[in-house]
Amino acid sequence: MTKKEFRTTQLYRLKQAQFTTKKESLALTQLLLAHPTFKSAKSIGITYSGALEVETSLIIQAAWRKGKRVYLPKTLPNRQMAFIEHTAKDELVLSSFGVPEPRYEERRVNNEVDLMIVPGIGFATDSHYRIGFGGGYYDRFLAHYPGQTVALVPTAMQFATAEWQIEPFDIPIQELILA
Numbered sequence: 721m722t723k724k725e726f727r728t729t730q731l732y733r734l735k736q737a738q739f740t741t742k743k744e745s746l747a748l749t750q751l752l753l754a755h756p757t758f759k760s761a762k763s764i765g766i767t768y769s770g771a772l773e774v775e776t777s778l779i780i781q782a783a784w785r786k787g788k789r790v791y792l793p794k795t796l797p798n799r800q801m802a803f804i805e806h807t808a809k810d811e812l813v814l815s816s817f818g819v820p821e822p823r824y825e826e827r828r829v830n831n832e833v834d835l836m837i838v839p840g841i842g843f844a845t846d847s848h849y850r851i852g853f854g855g856g857y858y859d860r861f862l863a864h865y866p867g868q869t870v871a872l873v874p875t876a877m878q879f880a881t882a883e884w885q886i887e888p889f890d891i892p893i894q895e896l897i898l899a
């Protein structure tokens with residue numbers, strides 16, 4: 721299947737499964753918090769979640785409580801992203817994608833966080849390939865990212881093998897945490 725064809729059917733599936741995904745978010749959050757890579761990370765990159773995704777606000781709060789620094793992506797022209805530090809007091813703006821994003825501030829950029837929690841809409845549990853909403857933001861970003869990558873994968877996003885086409889620029893995720 722082309723990525724475009726896969727996205728069409730997968731977004732429909734995720735809409736049907738959205739309450740199950742939200743329920744699975746709590747268990748996935750607990751698995752992440754117990755994970756050695758998360759425990760040892762001093763800085764994490766994460767997004768605020770959309771309606772079809774694993775809920776991330778509890779992860780962000782837990783990371784702050786444990787003294788970690790939290791970075792959110794600011795999307796930039798040419799499908800680039802910069803990760804900007806997020807603290808409890810700063811205000812966010814709704815991006816065109818529909819999730820809260822920070823304002824760009826050069827002195828708060830860190831594109832080399834210890835751990836990147838990567839969103840997506842489908843993950844292959846054999847090869848760890850992912851497919852996202854189609855912006856190509858993470859493929860571009862991960863090509864130059866030196867840290868650890870992890871994804872939280874609810875049942876509706878799990879595929880034994882990739883049913884979509886894999887392209888040369890696709891980058892597998894190091895660790896999948898499965899609901």
Ligand SMILES: Nc1nc2c(c(=O)[nH]1)N(C=O)[C@@H](CNc1ccc(C(=O)N[C@@H](CCC(=O)O)C(=O)O)cc1)CN2
Nearest residue numbers: 767768769770793817819839840852853854855857858
């Ligand atoms: N919660 C969350 N935040 C995230 C992502 C994500 O997957 N999840 N992203 C993961 O990458 C980035 C935003 N991704 C985006 C993906 C597509 C479009 C976009 O412009 N879509 C067009 C149609 C796509 C196209 O160009 O063909 C549109 O909506 O009109 C924008 C942002 C950063 N933040």
Ligand SMILES: Nc1ncnc2c1ncn2[C@@H]1O[C@H](COP(=O)(O)OP(=O)(O)OP(=O)(O)O)[C@@H](O)[C@H]1O
Nearest residue numbers: 723850851852853854855856857858859860863889
């Ligand atoms: N490393 C890269 N360099 C240049 N272009 C890229 C790179 N990675 C992806 N692209 C471009 O981005 C487009 C979208 O890629 P793809 O369909 O894999 O997005 P995605 O992984 O689903 O989205 P996202 O990473 O934003 O969640 C591709 O058609 C490709 O042209």
